[in-house]
Amino acid sequence: MLPEKMKAAVVNQFGQPLSIEQVPLKKPGRGQILVKVLACGICHTDLHAAEGDWPVKPSLPFIPGHEGIGEVVEKGDGVDFLEKGDIVGMPWLHTACGHCEYCITGWETLCDYQQNTGYSVNGSFAEYVLADAGFVGKFPKDVNYLEMAPILCAGVTVYKGIKETEVKAGEWIAISGVGGLGHLAVQYAKAMGMHVVGIDISQEKLDLAKEHGADIVVNGKDPKATEEIKERTGGGVHGVLVTAVAPVAFEQAIDMLRKKGTIAMVGLPPGSINLPIFQMVLNRFTVRGSIVGTRKDLQEAIDFAVEGKVHTTAHKVRLEDVNDVFENMKNNKIQGRMVIDMMA
Numbered sequence: 001m002l003p004e005k006m007k008a009a010v011v012n013q014f015g016q017p018l019s020i021e022q023v024p025l026k027k028p029g030r031g032q033i034l035v036k037v038l039a040c041g042i043c044h045t046d047l048h049a050a051e052g053d054w055p056v057k058p059s060l061p062f063i064p065g066h067e068g069i070g071e072v073v074e075k076g077d078g079v080d081f082l083e084k085g086d087i088v089g090m091p092w093l094h095t096a097c098g099h100c101e102y103c104i105t106g107w108e109t110l111c112d113y114q115q116n117t118g119y120s121v122n123g124s125f126a127e128y129v130l131a132d133a134g135f136v137g138k139f140p141k142d143v144n145y146l147e148m149a150p151i152l153c154a155g156v157t158v159y160k161g162i163k164e165t166e167v168k169a170g171e172w173i174a175i176s177g178v179g180g181l182g183h184l185a186v187q188y189a190k191a192m193g194m195h196v197v198g199i200d201i202s203q204e205k206l207d208l209a210k211e212h213g214a215d216i217v218v219n220g221k222d223p224k225a226t227e228e229i230k231e232r233t234g235g236g237v238h239g240v241l242v243t244a245v246a247p248v249a250f251e252q253a254i255d256m257l258r259k260k261g262t263i264a265m266v267g268l269p270p271g272s273i274n275l276p277i278f279q280m281v282l283n284r285f286t287v288r289g290s291i292v293g294t295r296k297d298l299q300e301a302i303d304f305a306v307e308g309k310v311h312t313t314a315h316k317v318r319l320e321d322v323n324d325v326f327e328n329m330k331n332n333k334i335q336g337r338m339v340i341d342m343m344a
Contacts, residue, residue: 002073008126009322012061014052017323025128028076033133035088040124041067041150042338044245047326049119058119066092066117067152068124069145079133089137089152089302090129092292094121109291125322127342137298140306147312150180150337151305153292157266158185158241159301160293162192164264165239169193172237174229176220176253177244177267178205180337183313185241186212191309197229197237204335208313226255237261245269254285262286314339
């Protein structure tokens with residue numbers, strides 16, 4: 001018997017602490033499932049949502065959270081490919097239209113009509129969440145929920161970003177920023193057969209990169225960082241994935257590329273960056289944005305983790321701790337990923 005209300009962390013006003021409240025539990029509609037949340041990672045995007053940082057803001061009040069993993073407890077009409085008891089994950093891409101030029105070419109993440117979990121629809125900072133059955137990721141039942149939850153955003157985001165660098169097995173990739181996203185990126189890149197340079201300004205995070213298999217680690221504050229990278233990689237890296245949230249990291253990435261190299265950007269710092277046109281043109285550099293991943297990317301990213309090739313450095317917190325986590329996030333005091341244990 002499902003309850004009439006559920007506990008959730010709610011944003012009632014931008015820039016203010018989230019409120020832990022009892023809110024009505026909604027039934028799934030056609031094509032939807034109701035999921036009992038077991039764990040949910042806390043992403044920097046959740047903080048941006050709660051602060052109202054972006055031009056298109058969520059409608060207040062709303063429940064953040066887009067790294068939720070849980071158990072299907074109820075199905076709406078038309079859902080015949082999932083069963084009660086299945087373990088699924090609710091990613092950033094809640095749903096898309098399915099018929100625009102982007103959806104029909106496998107780029108549903110660019111759909112103008114998409115809905116996003118924890119932003120335009122309520123998310124997983126709650127005991128239960130509604131999901132579009134066609135857009136969830138699928139997990140076996142015996143997984144570590146705390147480790148798997150961050151794969152639903154941090155994991156798939158860096159996995160897609162790595163593919164966007166077009167670096168091949170045996171080539172060099174640099175991961176700039178070894179935080180919640182970057183420590184997973186190092187592992188995905190190694191699992192995909194690449195040589196990895198880990199870059200950060202924190203010794204703890206450089207140690208984390210080394211722990212997860214980085215071949216080289218370099219402090220980004222070192223004035224000779226890019227020179228060292230070029231020397232140790234035999235002329236520069238073939239691609240850079242920038243997860244950092246400092247514009248200088250994006251500009252620094254250009255100086256460590258070898259000719260024909262590609263930078264994929266997934267970090268979202270405020271402001272803009274300067275691109276040296278002469279250097280870009282003569283070296284045939286490519287700079288591109290990369291936004292999360294499609295349903296196919298999501299399932300591939302999950303499968304890497306389920307096979308044990310990628311492990312989240314996860315730190316367990318309670319739902320009531322979310323405001324403290326946001327404060328630590330603002331002050332860059334988080335290593336790995338903070339994950340809400342909804343069973344705590």
